Amino acid sequence: MTLPRTDRGRLVLVLALAVVVTAFTGTVPLLRGWFDLRVYYGAVNSWMHHGGHLYDYQVPETAYGFTYPPFAAVSMLPMALVGLRTAIAGSLLLNLAALAWVLHILTEGAWRRFGWFGCALGACVLALFEPLRDTFSFGQVNLLLLALVLTDAWLLTTGRERRAGVGIGLAAAVKLTPALFVGLLLLAGRRRAAAAATAVAAAATALAAWVAPGASRFYWTQALWDTNRVGRLDYVSNQSLQGILARLGVTDRAVWAATVLVVLGIWAWRTRRAVTAADWPAAFALTGLTACLVSPITWVHHLVWLLPSFAVLIRAGHARVAGALYAVLCTSVVWLWFHDASGVDGFLGSNTYTWITLGLLLWLPVGQLRADIPRLPHSTSTTAAAPSTAAPETTPAVGHPEPPSGATATGVACGPGRGLASSASSEPTGSTRPAASNPQSSRSRASS
Numbered sequence: 483m484t485l486p487r488t489d490r491g492r493l494v495l496v497l498a499l500a501v502v503v504t505a506f507t508g509t510v511p512l513l514r515g516w517f518d519l520r521v522y523y524g525a526v527n528s529w530m531h532h533g534g535h536l537y538d539y540q541v542p543e544t545a546y547g548f549t550y551p552p553f554a555a556v557s558m559l560p561m562a563l564v565g566l567r568t569a570i571a572g573s574l575l576l577n578l579a580a581l582a583w584v585l586h587i588l589t590e591g592a593w594r595r596f597g598w599f600g601c602a603l604g605a606c607v608l609a610l611f612e613p614l615r616d617t618f619s620f621g622q623v624n625l626l627l628l629a630l631v632l633t634d635a636w637l638l639t640t641g642r643e644r645r646a647g648v649g650i651g652l653a654a655a656v657k658l659t660p661a662l663f664v665g666l667l668l669l670a671g672r673r674r675a676a677a678a679a680t681a682v683a684a685a686a687t688a689l690a691a692w693v694a695p696g697a698s699r700f701y702w703t704q705a706l707w708d709t710n711r712v713g714r715l716d717y718v719s720n721q722s723l724q725g726i727l728a729r730l731g732v733t734d735r736a737v738w739a740a741t742v743l744v745v746l747g748i749w750a751w752r753t754r755r756a757v758t759a760a761d762w763p764a765a766f767a768l769t770g771l772t773a774c775l776v777s778p779i780t781w782v783h784h785l786v787w788l789l790p791s792f793a794v795l796i797r798a799g800h801a802r803v804a805g806a807l808y809a810v811l812c813t814s815v816v817w818l819w820f821h822d823a824s825g826v827d828g829f830l831g832s833n834t835y836t837w838i839t840l841g842l843l844l845w846l847p848v849g850q851l852r853a854d855i856p857r858l859p860h861s862t863s864t865t866a867a868a869p870s871t872a873a874p875e876t877t878p879a880v881g882h883p884e885p886p887s888g889a890t891a892t893g894v895a896c897g898p899g900r901g902l903a904s905s906a907s908s909e910p911t912g913s914t915r916p917a918a919s920n921p922q923s924s925r926s927r928a929s930s
């Protein structure tokens with residue numbers, strides 16, 4: 483396909499694509515109606531204005547309420563000062579800002595090179611990505627957490643280790659699975675950053691315990707261990723290892739624990755190889771993939787953490803593979819087995835996104851830095867290695883698939899030792915094959 487060369491032709495193409503994307507996202511996938519945001523908003527308002535218990539609140543006509551650690555509710559307290567529509571607008575703006583920051587980090591400000599046409603094509607491609615559009619439609623926090631972790635990754639790979647750890651710590655205090663990135667820091671010998679992340683997470687949790695002691699006690703002793711609060715494990719949106727086992731009817735926790743241990747072993751082995759090769763983008767991408775797999779519940783919208791893996795593929799010269807996998811993640815294909823995930827087709831099809839995540843964990847290229855980009859020096863010391871005075875060093879950035887114009891994502895700019903990486907997340911809601919209407923519709927529950 484030959485792209486138009488005139489501005490008029492390009493404008494026509496962009497407008498046509500925008501119409502197609504809008505029609506697709508408005509009709510093919512079911513809209514989520516900001517369900518998760520309504521959970522957050524209702525719980526915080528009930529807690530602050532009506533004397534309700536944070537974890538007792540339920541969205542009217544549903545059985546779903548707040549499921550995150552208490553610090554998440556404390557960080558959402560500003561919503562209690564505004565109306566629901568204002569909260570929705572704020573959520574959209576925050577998610578857009580987080581996405582812009584993530585893309586800027588991951589593509590080294592690619593918009594400067596691609597111009598308005600490349601950026602417009604890239605926006606159309608991103609709008610089709612199911613985890614991303616669900617994050618916006620649910621009013622979820624995945625992009626904000628991704629931005630926090632990637633900011634830490636950027637600090638670590640640009641010689642600013644003294645400032646690193648805060649983002650990972652805050653992300654882990656809001657949701658639990660980003661805590662796996664502390665393990666990455668330890669594997670990489672970044673003990674100062676690991677200690678900072680742990681301290682920040684602990685301080686945030688302690689702050690929440692001081693603000694809401696009853697809610698904190700309930701969460702850490704009861705709510706955390708009750709997966710029914712966030713939805714049934716066999717719900718087709720749960721694209722984790724636990725989701726596969728639940729749809730197979732395997733309920734033995736020991737089987738799940740053994741599977742998790744195997745996956746963590748693979749992660750440690752592959753991540754250690756990436757760290758040894760100073761391939762920070764791959765190391766962070768592998769950690770994000772693993773967090774999605776080992777979390778008991780990984781809703782489809784949590785898979786925004788796969789975006790850095792596509793950039794690693796592109797950087798290693800596998801753009802076609804990245805494009806094919808990305809296209810599958812735009813199709814909503816797993817919902818074909820919403821009512822019945824039995825049989826061989828159900829086993830394969832309803833877990834499609836999990837197979838992609840697992841495949842990326844096993845085969846994501848590691849240590850294949852582009853020849854034109856010098857590697858970051860590997861350091862196992864507690865402080866970041868100083869940039870070389872001989873030649874600026876850069877790590878290719880982790881990012882999203884390149885815009886259809888054919889440009890490729892590169893590393894983070896701004897001086898010696900620039901580079902990047904990626905992360906993971908967890909905790910949501912969902913129920914499988916409920917007797918009621920599709921819980922993923924705009925008038926039903928979704929996934930908080």
